Amino acid sequence: MDSPRSPGRPRSSVDAEIFAATLRTVHELGYTRATVDRIASAAGVAKTTIYRRWPSKGELIAACLSDAVGPLPASTGDPREAMATAIRWGAAKIGQPGIGAAFAGVFTDAVSDAALREVLVTQFQDPYRIALQDILGLPEKRVLFIVDVVIGTLLHRMGISGEPMVDDDVDTLIDLLGPLVA
Amino acid sequence: MDSPRSPGRPRSSVDAEIFAATLRTVHELGYTRATVDRIASAAGVAKTTIYRRWPSKGELIAACLSDAVGPLPASTGDPREAMATAIRWGAAKIGQPGIGAAFAGVFTDAVSDAALREVLVTQFQDPYRIALQDILGLPEKRVLFIVDVVIGTLLHRMGISGEPMVDDDVDTLIDLLGPLVA
DNA sequence: CGGTATCGATACCAGCGGTAGCGAAATGTG
DNA sequence: CACATTTCGCTACCGCTGGTATCGATACCG
Numbered sequence: 001m002d003s004p005r006s007p008g009r010p011r012s013s014v015d016a017e018i019f020a021a022t023l024r025t026v027h028e029l030g031y032t033r034a035t036v037d038r039i040a041s042a043a044g045v046a047k048t049t050i051y052r053r054w055p056s057k058g059e060l061i062a063a064c065l066s067d068a069v070g071p072l073p074a075s076t077g078d079p080r081e082a083m084a085t086a087i088r089w090g091a092a093k094i095g096q097p098g099i100g101a102a103f104a105g106v107f108t109d110a111v112s113d114a115a116l117r118e119v120l121v122t123q124f125q126d127p128y129r130i131a132l133q134d135i136l137g138l139p140e141k142r143v144l145f146i147v148d149v150v151i152g153t154l155l156h157r158m159g160i161s162g163e164p165m166v167d168d169d170v171d172t173l174i175d176l177l178g179p180l181v182a
Numbered sequence: 183m184d185s186p187r188s189p190g191r192p193r194s195s196v197d198a199e200i201f202a203a204t205l206r207t208v209h210e211l212g213y214t215r216a217t218v219d220r221i222a223s224a225a226g227v228a229k230t231t232i233y234r235r236w237p238s239k240g241e242l243i244a245a246c247l248s249d250a251v252g253p254l255p256a257s258t259g260d261p262r263e264a265m266a267t268a269i270r271w272g273a274a275k276i277g278q279p280g281i282g283a284a285f286a287g288v289f290t291d292a293v294s295d296a297a298l299r300e301v302l303v304t305q306f307q308d309p310y311r312i313a314l315q316d317i318l319g320l321p322e323k324r325v326l327f328i329v330d331v332v333i334g335t336l337l338h339r340m341g342i343s344g345e346p347m348v349d350d351d352v353d354t355l356i357d358l359l360g361p362l363v364a
Numbered sequence: 365c366g367g368t369a370t371c372g373a374t375a376c377c378a379g380c381g382g383t384a385g386c387g388a389a390a391t392g393t394g
Numbered sequence: 395c396a397c398a399t400t401t402c403g404c405t406a407c408c409g410c411t412g413g414t415a416t417c418g419a420t421a422c423c424g
Contacts, residue, residue, distance in 0.1 A: 008369025009421040030294030035411060046372045048414085057412065101293055108290030111283055111341045112212025125342065145351055149358070152338030153331045159293045160307065160330075169327055176331075176358055190400025191390040217380065228403045230383085239381065 011053075015067075018043045018050060022064045027098030031105025036060070058116040061106045066123050069093050072131045079181045082135045084174045087150055094154045095164025104159050136181050146177060193235075197249075200225045200232065204246045209280030213287025218242070240298040243288045248305050251275050254313045261363045264317045266356045269332055276336045277346025286341050318363050328359060 021043035025034040036057050040047040054060040073089060075082040094100045110117040125147065132143045153173060157165050165173075203225035207216040218239050222229040236242040255271060257264040276282045292299040307329065314325045335355060339347050347355075 006369090007367070007423065009371070011370065012421095032291070032294040032411095036413085037411080047412095048373085049371070051413065052370075055413095104290050104293050107338075107341055108286050109214070111286045111344075112214045117342065117344075121342065145354060148339045148342075148351075149331060149335045149355070152334030152336070154334070155338065156289075156334030157330045159289055160299065160303065162293075162299075169330075172327060172362075173331070176361070179358070180354075188400090189392065189398075191402070193401065194390095214380095218382085219380085229381095230404080231402070233382065234401075237382095 014043065014045055014049075015053070018045060018053075018060075019064045019067050021045075022060065023068060023098035023102065025098075026061070026102045026105070031061075031101055056116070058106050058109045058113065059119055061102050062116070062119050062123055065099065065102055065106065068096070068099060069124075072128055075135060079136045080178060083132075083146075083177065083181050086132065086135075087174050087177070088170060090150060091154055091165055091170045094151075094158060100155065100158035100164060104155050107155065138181065142180060146180060149173075149177065196225065196227055196231075197235070200227060200235075200242075201246045201249050203227075204242065205250060205280035205284065207280075208243070208284045208287070213243075213283055238298070240288050240291045240295065241301055243284050244298070244301055244305055247281065247284055247288065250278070250281060251306075254310055257317060261318045262360060265314075265328075265359065265363050268314065268317075269356050269359070270352060272332060273336055273347055273352045276333075276340060282337065282340035282346060286337050289337065320363065324362060328362060331355075331359065 018039070022034070022039050025039050025042050028034075029038070036050055037047055039060075040050050043050075050060060054063060072086060075085045094103065106116070106120065110120050125144075129140065129143050129147060132138075132146070133140060136143065138146075150173065154165060157163075157169070200221070204216070204221050207221050207224050210216075211220070218229055218232055221242075222232050225232075232242060236245055254268060257267045276285060288298070288302065292302050307326075311322065311325050311329060314320075314328070315322060318325065320328075332355065336347060339345075339351070
């Protein structure tokens with residue numbers, strides 16, 4: 001199942017360093033100024049190595065985010081509490097250095113790039129939506145709406161103010177969405 | 183008050199054509215591929231003419247959006263109905279061709295550009311927030327939160343699906359935010 | 365050993381946002 | 395009319411960016 005065939009020199013295991021350098025660079029310089037050249041040199045790696053592993057800057061950032069955010073943690077059976085936990089978890093993730101900016105950047109790249117948009121949907125939208133559907137027991141459209149509200153609100157606040165949402169506003173958001181799972 | 187002094191050749195009144203060409207180009211090609219060169223040639227104008235009127239691509243798009251969206255229309259005195267009207271108005275505006283994509287693009291440019299971010303805040307955030315505060319009679323922080331939820335949700339849906347929100351979801355959003363003005 | 369694939373390095377390309385400099389065309393003023 | 399002033403379109407240019415091509419060197423497998 002794992003590596004049935006591998007002729008030739010194996011890939012050096014520097015994915016973690018590349019991901020770390022990506023987040024660090026985006027955090028320091030913002031999405032646009034975090035060029036692939038800079039990310040590569042921050043990771044101690046040649047630019048060609050990055051392009052051998054990911055086909056574009058957008059997909060590199062998406063993979064980096066996927067690695068950094070990880071799957072939705074398991075939660076209690078109570079739907080309302082589960083949604084509150086999920087929202088708090090998402091707000092904390094987006095607030096981590098570099099993640100919010102990277103997300104906003106790759107998101108807006110995706111508006112003009114159908115291929116990247118599909119990567120985003122299959123790599124983020126679908127897994128979290130399915131996990132939430134499982135936990136909350138709601139139809140797909142309703143869960144998609146909740147995702148739009150939560151992620152959209154968090155990203156908008158992050159982009160405008162440069163700071164993640166305060167706990168107080170996250171609580172307000174949770175209270176607001178409560179009726180949708182009742 | 184108007185043009186007290188004007189030596190030299192006056193500016194040709196092509197702002198409207200430039201704005202129209204900008205929206206059209208963004209709608210057809212997306213924010214990134216809507217280059218200033220293309221916008222200029224679509225408007226029948228030299229690129230230098232555009233840069234003589236706006237200092238950057240981001241500020242051109244912001245001015246174009248400001249012109250296209252316009253001020254929040256007056257509304258009834260009932261806060262709840264006023265908010266519903268405002269949300270529906272915003273959803274309709276963001277759904278118009280080019281506007282949603284332009285907004286998402288300039289928004290994410292602003293994440294990496296403090297100057298553009300300030301233009302965005304003073305040109306959009308402040309006026310609509312103040313108008314809403316006036317109508318809804320709520321404190322600034324609460325109105326800012328509402329703006330984050332509404333604009334964030336609309337832009338996220340627009341960016342992911344490429345289509346504006348359906349009326350059904352807009353109604354759900356309105357119902358959701360109802361408690362905040364009660 | 366040979367075959368294969370990755371490595372860093374370098375050079376390169378097209379396209380982008382933005383600027384400089386040109387002569388020509390409009391204006392108001394004397 | 396001449397003149398100063400400003401904008402016009404045009405062309406050329408700059409630095410940077412995402413992305414590609416090519417190279418010899420290196421690491422693995424059989």
